[in-house]
Amino acid sequence: MLDPQDRTAPEDCTAMIAGMAADARAAALQLARLSTEQRRAGLCHAAQALRTAGPAILAANAEDMARAEAAGLSGALLDRLRLDEARIAVMAAGVAMVATLPDPVGQVIDTAERPNGLQLSRVRVPIGVIGIIYESRPNVTADAAALCVMAGNAAILRGGSEARASNAAIHQAFRAGLAAAGLPEAAVQQVATTDRAAVGAMLAAQGAIDLVVPRGGKGLVARVQAEARVPVLAHLDGINHVFVHASADRDMARAIVVNAKMRRTGVCGAMETLLIDAAFPHPAQLVQALTNAGCTVRGDARVGAISAVASAKPDDWDTEYLDAICSVAIVDGLDGALAHIARHSSGHTDAIVAEDNGAADRFLAEVDSAIVLWNASTQFADGGEFGLGAEIGIATGRLHARGPVALEALTTYKWIGRGTGQVRG
Known part of the structure; x- marks a missing residue:
């Protein structure tokens, strides 16, 4: 941590995350009812809001960079943290690109008709409320938000303290874009405190948060996998x-x-x-x-x-x-x-x-x-290079998703059966 940790009591963090998750659940239900074009419009407005907020984002990033340099972060970590006009333009373009991708929600994976005439299909649906815990790179704030919204999910974002000012500025711009398009602002929320207790509260929020995606170093991923009571889509180190x-x-x-x-x-x-x-x-x-x-x-x-x-x-x-x-x-x-x-x-x-x-x-x-x-x-090894748009990370496990975690990986599916009065004997 670059700054002294917030002294937020664990019980306060638990209450805070519970409130955020309840708001996220309500927002996710609203997103699920929106059309593809409405979600696309939300992301286009968010992309434009990021461009407009470029000077404010750069000023916030300069704060983070000054603290990081004073703390002696390595050149590689400073590179991950640093934003400039070109990187903000790429970030905004990534959000806009996600809006152009095929919508996975409602996609029919396969169909079958049983001998009794019952017609079955598997259809992609949003996962619901997704918690993303990440370090260093402020662009993840926009990438994760865009992917979650396009896939019909609400996102709770918890970035690292080293990028707290940058993340806040990006988050503020993104929410403004959603609001301008009439989408629920609570679809993308950011955990304000840097206290580690907030991470613990997210990991324990079984039933309130549907999936946690960690993106960071070995220490973060190890903690998430050890403590999580919520399903985890792990992004491990890249050896x-x-x-x-x-x-x-x-x-x-x-x-x-x-x-x-x-x-x-x-x-x-x-x-x-x-x-x-x-x-x-x-x-x-x-x-x-x-x-x-x-x-x-x-x-x-x-x-x-x-x-x-x-x-x-x-x-x-x-x-x-x-x-x-x-x-x-x-x-x-x-x-x-x-x-x-x-x-x-x-x-x-x-x-x-x-x-x-x-x-x-x-x-x-x-x-x-x-x-x-x-x-x-x-x-x-990048979602954009794979034609998937932005990505939350590279999943290295074997279940649910593997490789770049993009739109399709942020959906699940449900079975739909259409009958004509069939009853089981």
């Missing part, structure tokens, strides 16, 4: 690998490796470990390309034998650096890469660079991660 196979094109491999690590080091899709096939003929060039780009390399003994790099320690293979640091290992072919990834991957995003189709197909089939890529940078 992502790029494996350069012996058959890889040298120039392609170099470009992908540098981009995967250095395009933005603070995003969850950044490569943290590079694996190089022992049979790849240009391993030193890949290491040199990283160092030339400003990356600190920590290598195993085989890497150290070909390049002057720091020695990797055992915990490096399980570290999400979110910085210009990369661990590098030389492995014995595809089997060695698969074994390393199975031991150390967080199940987020892993990639292979290869010209050998058979090796690539096996990698895609056997790596058990939410996103597996062939001849592409791990930085594509």
